[in-house]
Amino acid sequence: MLDKMTNRLDFHGNALMLRAERQRAIASNIANADTPGYVARDFSFGDAMREATGSGSGVTRLATAGSVGTTGNLGAKGATDPRHIPLPAASTGTGAPGALGYSVQAQPSLDNNTVDLDRERANFVDNAVRYEATLRFINGNAKTMLSAIQGQ
Amino acid sequence: MSMFSIFSVSGSAVSAQSQRLNVVASNLANVDAVAGPDGQAYKARQVVFQTAPMGADSSAGVRVSAISESNTPGRRVHDPAHPSADEQGYVTHSNVNAVEEMVNMISASRSYQNNVEVMNTAKSLLLKTLQMGQ
Numbered sequence: 001m002l003d004k005m006t007n008r009l010d011f012h013g014n015a016l017m018l019r020a021e022r023q024r025a026i027a028s029n030i031a032n033a034d035t036p037g038y039v040a041r042d043f044s045f046g047d048a049m050r051e052a053t054g055s056g057s058g059v060t061r062l063a064t065a066g067s068v069g070t071t072g073n074l075g076a077k078g079a080t081d082p083r084h085i086p087l088p089a090a091s092t093g094t095g096a097p098g099a100l101g102y103s104v105q106a107q108p109s110l111d112n113n114t115v116d117l118d119r120e121r122a123n124f125v126d127n128a129v130r131y132e133a134t135l136r137f138i139n140g141n142a143k144t145m146l147s148a149i150q151g152q
Numbered sequence: 153m154s155m156f157s158i159f160s161v162s163g164s165a166v167s168a169q170s171q172r173l174n175v176v177a178s179n180l181a182n183v184d185a186v187a188g189p190d191g192q193a194y195k196a197r198q199v200v201f202q203t204a205p206m207g208a209d210s211s212a213g214v215r216v217s218a219i220s221e222s223n224t225p226g227r228r229v230h231d232p233a234h235p236s237a238d239e240q241g242y243v244t245h246s247n248v249n250a251v252e253e254m255v256n257m258i259s260a261s262r263s264y265q266n267n268v269e270v271m272n273t274a275k276s277l278l279l280k281t282l283q284m285g286q
Contacts, residue, residue, distance in 0.1 A: 016281075020155045023277070025210040027158040027270050031165030034172075034263055035201040035214055100210055121266070128273050135280055142285045 005145055012138045014052045018045055019131040025100060026124045029115050036111035040120070041100040155281075157211045158274040162267040164204060164213035169264040171216050172199045176257045179248045186236045187226070187244040194246035196222040196253075222247055 025041055032038040105114045175197045182194040202217035224247045232241030 017154070020277075021210060023274065024154055024158050024161070027161050027274065028210060028212040030266055030270050031161050031214050032201075032203055032212055033266070034169075034259070035203050038203050038212070041210060041212075117266070124270065124273065128277060131277055132280060135284060138284060139286075 009138065009141055011053060012134055012141065015049060016131065016134045016138065018048050018052060019127060019134060021048075022127050023124070023131065026120055026127060029103075029120045030117070030124065033113070033115045033117050033120070036113055038113050038115060040103040040115045042103045042123070043100050155274055155278055157206060159271060160206055161211050161213045162271045162274070164206070164215060165267040166264055166271075168199070168201060168214040168216050169260050169267065172201075172260040173257065173264070175199050175219065176253050176260060179253045180250065180257075182246050183248045183250050183253070185246045186234070193226040193244045194248065195226075196224075196246065196248040198222065 022043065022045055025043065029040045029042070032040075103114065103116070103119075106116050106119070108114075179196050185194040187193040198220050199216045200218040200220055201214050204213045204215040205211075206213045226247040227245040228242045229245060230241055231237055231243045234243045237243050
């Protein structure tokens with residue numbers, strides 16, 4: 001019973017942690033915008049969220065029916081054979097994102113720095129707004145449950 | 153809380169950029185310096201940035217790994233009346249390029265502002281997280 005009430009909160013909690021993680025990755029990119037040889041890192045929020053919630057959540061299964069089908073034959077840890085040693089990225093469990101990817105370079109620079117500052121800033125603001133949205137979802141959920149408990 | 157490390161990441165970047173700004177300031181101050189008694193004029197300095205890992209995989213700060221001196225020959229001006237002139241009557245000035253330094257200054261200042269803004273955003277997000285459920 002209580003499980004059903006906190007289910008949705010868990011989903012948003014995962015989302016909030018991934019948003020914070022992504023915020024940190026983008027902050028690192030902005031900090032290293034002038035470092036020669038630095039390679040910008042980022043991760044796809046959607047993929048990380050899918051990995052964090054697994055296929056158990058009905059919400060994600062509905063939203064990503066197409067992409068789940070293509071990777072459906074892989075094991076729970078993303079391995080093609082159960083005897084494979086799991087990759088560190090796949091065994092991090094919920095909350096932490098998998099391995100960080102490398103963002104694609106739009107305008108190569110001579111010092112091999114791949115940070116696109118305009119894009120990183122846009123991503124940063126976008127991620128901040130979505131983080132706040134998730135926060136509001138959590139607050140709304142908490143308020144809903146509180147009024148349900150009080151029954152007024 | 154993973155967001156707290158944004159402050160150390162952006163803080164390291166802000167400190168590195170301010171050191172860059174400092175170096176630009178001393179270069180610009182010495183743009184007209186001539187060779188001293190040892191015959192060596194001021195050499196333009198440049199900071200070298202390096203990525204500094206901060207704990208987790210996704211957080212990478214910056215640090216100044218070295219300050220390098222430019223080896224381009226200094227500006228030589230023919231002025232036999234100058235007290236620092238050599239036998240041929242030439243005075244060696246510093247090898248600072250004022251235009252390059254100005255560009256460097258603007259770039260450092262913009263990067264500084266970017267990182268301050270990142271810290272402000274992280275702060276307001278954390279404050280809102282603190283009020284969660286209220």
